[in-house]
Amino acid sequence: MTGLIGDIRVPQFKIIHRYWRGEVACGTGEEVMAVLLSHAGKECQVPLSVSGRLLFEHLGRHRRVFQTARQIADGMMADPFCLRHGANGHPAERQTRRFTRAVVKIYLQRLQRAIGAAFTECGAGWSADEVLTRRSIGNEVGWRLEAAVTWEHAP
Secondary structure (H helix, E strand, O other): OEEEEOOEEEEEEEEEEEOOOOOOOOOOEEEEEEEEEEEEEEEEOOOHHHHHHHHHHHHHHOOOOEHHHHHHHHHHHHHHHHHOOOOOOOHHHHOOOOOOOHHHHHHHHHHHHHHHHHHHOOOOOOOHHEEEEEEEEEEEEEEOOOOOOEEEEEO
16 A cells, blocks of 8 residues: 655555553654554554654654754654653553664664565565655755655554
8 A cells, every 4th residue: 555645656654552542642651562564455564673663753743854863863852752652551661762863863774774674575666765765954964754654543
């Protein structure tokens, strides 16, 4: 299954949150449980760590603009969703992470590899470079997720 951005066909990803309490979608305290790629009638899980899932969540919510690693790190560290990630679950399961510019750069590379692995598993014809794209922004590199993203919430 593919989504559309403008007239361009793009991969379709689904982000699954758990610990949803039913008040608002994508609220603080929820956990990014999984990221799935939907293609040709099947879903393949993108193999990501907690930090990778949080990074994908952030990029999914900010798909319209290219962001530098610094902007991504600052945005994630100021986001209540990231700061209280998993807090609605059992306290021992709370999974918070600290993101710095250097950490984001490492996880962007890992995210690209994980997206590529999901494309291979699902038999999708995209390259990870076509979906997690880069562009120069002054003397820095900006990143953007070129995909359709939906969210699903589970208690």
